[in-house]
Amino acid sequence: MVTITKFLTEEDLKMKICDCQCEKNLKVLFKEINESELRIQPNKDIKGAYILRNENIVARCEGCKKIYFIMTTFEGGLKEQYISVDSVELFEGSMKELRKILNEMYDEYEKELINIATDDYSIKILDKFEDEEKIITRYAYLNREDTDLYEDLIN
Numbered sequence: 001m002v003t004i005t006k007f008l009t010e011e012d013l014k015m016k017i018c019d020c021q022c023e024k025n026l027k028v029l030f031k032e033i034n035e036s037e038l039r040i041q042p043n044k045d046i047k048g049a050y051i052l053r054n055e056n057i058v059a060r061c062e063g064c065k066k067i068y069f070i071m072t073t074f075e076g077g078l079k080e081q082y083i084s085v086d087s088v089e090l091f092e093g094s095m096k097e098l099r100k101i102l103n104e105m106y107d108e109y110e111k112e113l114i115n116i117a118t119d120d121y122s123i124k125i126l127d128k129f130e131d132e133e134k135i136i137t138r139y140a141y142l143n144r145e146d147t148d149l150y151e152d153l154i155n
């Protein structure tokens with residue numbers, strides 16, 4: 001299932017990412033998602049995860065504008081959900097450099113199955129596999145409206 005997450009909060013990630021005092025939301029600028037979903041019968045006894053999702057995220061603290069590269073793993077069962085933040089890396093380049101990196105990463109996915117573009121964002125469905133037991137989806141999200149990221153193009 002393709003979900004669009006425009007912002008992440010401390011609550012979503014179960015941890016504080018930014019070291020500033022004014023951390024608000026993290027705005028998602030780019031995301032690559034690998035998701036496996038097990039098809040389950042509602043009345044069967046389920047053990048373990050039925051959704052497993054790995055995400056590579058590029059996000060900006062809306063408080064101090066620092067950019068972070070974040071990797072997360074999400075496991076969701078019927079009763080419980082776990083998220084772990086596997087790595088956090090501060091990006092120290094300029095917005096122009098970041099835009100170049102993001103566009104290059106996004107453009108590298110050449111054989112997408114579906115390409116959805118709105119004024120605000122683009123999504124590429126990169127892989128989709130489905131059988132009786134599971135659905136595997138891989139997709140990428142790119143923000144297209146961020147005024148800091150596109151500042152030098154707007155002015």
Ligand SMILES: [Zn+2]
Nearest residue numbers: 018020061064
């Ligand atoms: Zn911050």
